[in-house]
Amino acid sequence: MSRKKVVILFTELSDYMLNMYRYWVDNSSVELYIYRKEVNQKEAPFRLDLTYPHIHTYDKGKLTKRELQQDIKDIEPHMIICSGWSDKVYLYIVSLYSVAIPTILTMDNQWRGSFKQYIATAISKIFLLPKFSHIWIPGKPQIEYAKRLGFGDGQILTGYYVANFSIFRQIDLYTKKDFKKRFIFVGRYREDKGILDLWSAFSRLCSKYPNDWELLCIGTGELYEQRMEHPQVKHLGFLQPIQLKEYMRDGGVFVLPSHFEPWGVVVHEFAMAGFPMILSDEVGASTQFLEDGVNGYIFEHKKIDDLIGKMKRMIVMSQEELVDMGQKSYNLSQTISEKIWADTIDRILGLAHD
Numbered sequence: 001m002s003r004k005k006v007v008i009l010f011t012e013l014s015d016y017m018l019n020m021y022r023y024w025v026d027n028s029s030v031e032l033y034i035y036r037k038e039v040n041q042k043e044a045p046f047r048l049d050l051t052y053p054h055i056h057t058y059d060k061g062k063l064t065k066r067e068l069q070q071d072i073k074d075i076e077p078h079m080i081i082c083s084g085w086s087d088k089v090y091l092y093i094v095s096l097y098s099v100a101i102p103t104i105l106t107m108d109n110q111w112r113g114s115f116k117q118y119i120a121t122a123i124s125k126i127f128l129l130p131k132f133s134h135i136w137i138p139g140k141p142q143i144e145y146a147k148r149l150g151f152g153d154g155q156i157l158t159g160y161y162v163a164n165f166s167i168f169r170q171i172d173l174y175t176k177k178d179f180k181k182r183f184i185f186v187g188r189y190r191e192d193k194g195i196l197d198l199w200s201a202f203s204r205l206c207s208k209y210p211n212d213w214e215l216l217c218i219g220t221g222e223l224y225e226q227r228m229e230h231p232q233v234k235h236l237g238f239l240q241p242i243q244l245k246e247y248m249r250d251g252g253v254f255v256l257p258s259h260f261e262p263w264g265v266v267v268h269e270f271a272m273a274g275f276p277m278i279l280s281d282e283v284g285a286s287t288q289f290l291e292d293g294v295n296g297y298i299f300e301h302k303k304i305d306d307l308i309g310k311m312k313r314m315i316v317m318s319q320e321e322l323v324d325m326g327q328k329s330y331n332l333s334q335t336i337s338e339k340i341w342a343d344t345i346d347r348i349l350g351l352a353h354d
Helices: 015-027 065-074 089-094 115-127 140-148 163-171 195-207 241-250 265-272 304-315 319-333 338-349
Strands: 004-012 029-038 055-058 078-081 105-106 134-136 180-185 213-218 232-238 254-255 279-280 298-300
Touching: 004 089, 015 029, 015 055, 015 163, 015 338, 029 065, 065 089, 078 089, 078 254, 078 338, 115 140, 134 338, 163 241, 163 265, 180 195, 180 241, 180 265, 195 213, 195 304, 213 241, 241 265, 254 265, 265 279, 265 319, 279 304, 298 304
Parallel strands: 004 029, 004 078, 029 055, 078 105, 105 134, 180 213, 180 254, 213 232, 254 279, 279 298
Antiparallel strands: none
16 A cells, blocks of 8 residues: 655654654554754754655755745645744645645644734634644643634644653663652753752752752753752753663652743653653643642742752652652553554544554
């Protein structure tokens, strides 16, 4: 049976999305043509292996509008998936096919009630809805915005972001009985990621409640040169996913104190690996992978005292309690999977499964 051709108009390609595309071609009769922009090497220097059967990748920046249009015309796609609506060339391409084939808009924006978002909802019926048959979002936090844009329940697909099961599921930390006493942060070194709050909270925690826990910070960004120096804090810089896996093997508690995080695939990764978690109330993925008081805690973003309180709860827990929380994180991680992702889009593409 010939494979159905899918054009993907992407922004910055990530490891976890590339993993999903590989899973898709391995398990469904699809051929993927991915047009992408270069990754921001300063904050996320991922090394991606783009060689894979039935997946073709192209640098969008090297193509003119006319060349891109001709490329896709020659492909004769059965579906187009478009990342966001900021690229006018991408939107133009989608408009050429919106009547003939399924066209999927993806986004992770939450409704914030900003002036810009009100403008988007006002013009959506003219500039977005006629171009797209569906919208694909990560989960609950994005549903309100999707509906305000005019998409109906039958047009809204969820579960768009999926962690790389082939890396993180194999760790099986939730079966261990010897979690290391450490908090782990993974993310960009930027103020909006809450890393300054985390450093302050951990320093005050250690001063007020002396303990043998450590804080492991993984990532890079504009604040890396101003990173906190503390005997119980370690900075590892940016790690590729396969390297991150090695540092996750011995466990700990994952902390993400973002001031705003539309979703956060890293939460799925640590849930899958069986970590208890502390997340700010602005982390979108908390709605899927964290039950407050069950497998971790939610704190009010920017409230350092609240974060200290939740960290203190973790350091006084027994190993058995931490292991139990990790098991529950793992269970929650299974609510989104590669198979669910592929089945969702295959239904729209019209591919049958046994």
